[in-house]
Amino acid sequence: MTSEVCIMNRLAVVLAADSASTVTYWSEKGNEDRYFKGTNKIFQLSTHHPVGLMIFDSADILKVPWEIVVKDFRRNLGSKSFASLDEYAKEFFSFLNSNTRLFPPSVQKDIFLQAARSASLRTLFRIQNVKEVEENKRRASADAALSTRRAEVDAMPLTGGIDPDAPSEAIATWRGDLIKMIEDWRASIGVTYPSDLVAFAELGILEVFKRPGEFLGTTGLVFAGFGDHDVFPAMVAHNSHGIVAGRHVSVPSSQVAISHDLPAWLSAFAQTSMSDTFNLGLSEDIYASMMQALTDGLKDFASALAQSSAVDLAQIPDLDGLINLTRSAITNSILDKAREQHAYPLRRVLASLPVDEMADLAETLYM
Numbered sequence: 149m150t151s152e153v154c155i156m157n158r159l160a161v162v163l164a165a166d167s168a169s170t171v172t173y174w175s176e177k178g179n180e181d182r183y184f185k186g187t188n189k190i191f192q193l194s195t196h197h198p199v200g201l202m203i204f205d206s207a208d209i210l211k212v213p214w215e216i217v218v219k220d221f222r223r224n225l226g227s228k229s230f231a232s233l234d235e236y237a238k239e240f241f242s243f244l245n246s247n248t249r250l251f252p253p254s255v256q257k258d259i260f261l262q263a264a265r266s267a268s269l270r271t272l273f274r275i276q277n278v279k280e281v282e283e284n285k286r287r288a289s290a291d292a293a294l295s296t297r298r299a300e301v302d303a304m305p306l307t308g309g310i311d312p313d314a315p316s317e318a319i320a321t322w323r324g325d326l327i328k329m330i331e332d333w334r335a336s337i338g339v340t341y342p343s344d345l346v347a348f349a350e351l352g353i354l355e356v357f358k359r360p361g362e363f364l365g366t367t368g369l370v371f372a373g374f375g376d377h378d379v380f381p382a383m384v385a386h387n388s389h390g391i392v393a394g395r396h397v398s399v400p401s402s403q404v405a406i407s408h409d410l411p412a413w414l415s416a417f418a419q420t421s422m423s424d425t426f427n428l429g430l431s432e433d434i435y436a437s438m439m440q441a442l443t444d445g446l447k448d449f450a451s452a453l454a455q456s457s458a459v460d461l462a463q464i465p466d467l468d469g470l471i472n473l474t475r476s477a478i479t480n481s482i483l484d485k486a487r488e489q490h491a492y493p494l495r496r497v498l499a500s501l502p503v504d505e506m507a508d509l510a511e512t513l514y515m
Contacts, residue, residue, distance in 0.1 A: 152204050161383065162382040195226075197229050203367055205367050205368050210391055216360045229375075235375060237369075247401075260322070261325055264352035266352070267355035272342075290343075293342075305361070307357070307360055308398075309396070310392060311362075311393065322353065323349050357392060368386075368417055369381070385402045386398040386401060
């Protein structure tokens with residue numbers, strides 16, 4: 149499992165990562181992942197300036213390893229610099245947009261259509277357990293499922309960065325190709341298709357536009373370092389969902405800048421249990437288990453109290469709301485104590501660490 153850490157104080161930023169990586173590919177079973185070790189996931193983004201990039205989850209974008217993409221960007225960037233770290237991230241994304249040398253239109257189309265076919269077939273497979281012997285009834289079920297799913301997808305927002313006109317343009321341009329791909333599969337899988345293959349293909353295309361991370365994979369991109377005008381380091385993280393209709397799709401996930409008021413910061417990515425425990429004194433899985441035990445305990449306590457008082461539990465107004473209110477108060481108290489006794493003292497320690505000790509700590513936390 150991938151584990152990565154970013155530690156910052158006013159002196160420097162340190163990135164640490166293990167060597168495990170994921171490659172997402174499409175097969176007859178849909179999107180599948182393969183896991184490898186020995187992958188480089190931390191890169192120097194500029195040869196001339198103190199800016200780095202760390203990746204997690206998928207190790208490639210449209211079959212091109214991120215390492216090759218970063219090397220090409222670094223060569224293209226040259227000695228160019230920017231006032232802030234965020235501008236380096238924007239320049240990187242601009243480099244990815246419409247980069248037909250790394251991502252030829254034919255490859256973009258092929259990968260998109262494979263993803264769209266996978267999305268279409270998922271809808272189909274959802275209804276294959278319908279126990280109907282007659283073909284016309286199975287087809288009616290498929291038509292109903294198609295109609296229901298289309299309404300759900302239409303209600304979803306477009307992922308940020310996608311041109312609102314792109315889905316209709318892709319449908320007009322690629323729908324015929326996708327229909328042919330779907331028809332070629334008729335003989336290879338024994339399932340009942342909807343009556344309207346045009347609508348079926350359109351649904352697959354729309355699914356990819358609305359949920360690119362689901363069908364094209366996701367890579368976490370963590371930019372860290374100093375812009376020309378930055379006194380202290382900063383970190384900007386995005387989730388990359390590949391290239392859709394010639395445009396790189398990314399969604400910001402977090403952003404932190406060290407300042408006079410914020411002396412240090414520790415962020416973990418992918419698997420965070422070790423750093424969570426170090427930072428707050430408890431990991432997310434332990435916290436979730438504790439909250440579930442607390443909820444169950446409050447319900448049992450309410451039931452026992454009602455029984456001993458000869459009160460009908462069902463007559464207590466908004467019992468669930470009262471339990472949730474109590475749980476929230478206890479939760480806030482626990483988190484406040486965790487921040488007071490772990491997070492804040494840790495931040496004070498991090499603020500005074502020299503760079504070599506920050507590196508040692510980062511190496512310990514990602515293991």
